[in-house]
Amino acid sequence: MKPLYALLPLLVATQVAQADFIKDSKGSLQIRNYYFDHDFQGGPGLDEMREWAQGFILKADSGYTEGPVQFGLSFIGMTGFQLDSSPDRTGTGLLSFNPRTREVNDNYSKAGISARFKVSNTELQVGHMTPLLPIMFPVTARLFPPLFRGGMVTSGEIDGLTLRGGYFDRQKYRDSTEDAKLRVSGLNGRFNGTAESSGFMFGGGDYKLLDNLTGSYYYAQLNDIYKQHYVGLTHTTPLGPGALKSEAYYFDSSEDGAAKAGRVDNGNLNLNAAYTLGANTFSLGYMHLSGDTGMPYLASIDPYVMVGGALATEYLNPKERVWQFKHDYDFARHGLPGLKTQIRFIQGRNIHEPVADGNGEEWERDLEVSYVVQSGSLAGLGLRLRHGHYQNNFSRDVEQTRVNIDYTLALW
16 A cells, blocks of 8 residues: 555645635745854764754745645755865764765755645645654754654644644655655664664644643654653643743653664653743753663654753763753843843763763753844844853763854745
8 A cells, every 4th residue: 555645646636726725825935054063072083073054944835725625735945055064073963974985965955745635623744744742853953854754634623632643654864865764863872773663653632631731642653663652741820920831741662563773661751840030931850761771762853851952962861860950031121132041051860871880970051142133124033152061971071062043034
């Protein structure tokens, strides 16, 4: 039986009604300049990974046709250009390169198209897409987001309940152009990162239990590598002169089928509280990993965890205990709308990597300054500077700097 994406041309051809297909369409061009410097402090291997790239992301979404089964199309195209790189500095995830010679390509391009079919409040999307879910969280942490090939259903037929399910069999990794098989992240050698899977299946949803309380459950399975359950709660409430957002969620992961990437045995509890008072947001979080292995997640994406967005690493080692403090400040109250700062401190202990033997420790300090132009001809232009300092007692220390300049132009 052919997969859904193989039937895409036939499904498109069956739709003849125009309705608001053109009228409600929209297109944009994102211009993205990205500098990435990951500087290792001593030890064997590469001294640093440092690259500078220019990227363009074209997005176009149609409206829907009329009729009981409505139809739409989505397109995304990406082109990246090398501004500075070298075989001894590549591997940042910004640019594509030859894995044998490490020669960096001067430019690379990729694209994806998907068809959308809508009945009432249920939509089927077939083709290439980038869904954001707790069990797969492909944020744009480099020049481009990854693209997954397959199908996904989203249904909101019941008030307060959103159900999602789907299957993907290929991925365009963020620094690659080919549709490759899916893999698990093998950071720090926790799993065999070269093991390939035939596909990724998932299902679950989010339910608004109360006006200020949302519950979530998802199941995911990377065939013959791992399976994973996720359950989470998010609560918001006024508290004194400010507002409190609380999150609690848990991942339970084990190996699946042939266990091509090795044994998987992990539980991961995340707790986080963020209190907003005026221009300040103070966040305190804790992450507790149990089981004999680290937490698995898809390669080339970010894990959906309490320390998400940390620059140097992701703190998912076996039996690790992690604390985080974060402070965000918005300067709009001082007459500088668009200017924001963030500082965070992360500490992980009780790491049971083989080289750490239960005594592993790591900590990180991240600083960020961002500004978005609010008016004039450059309105929407964003500048973001991030710097991270990371130390540990089982591997190499790191200094990391990232600089982004982003501008999105609405085409129609």
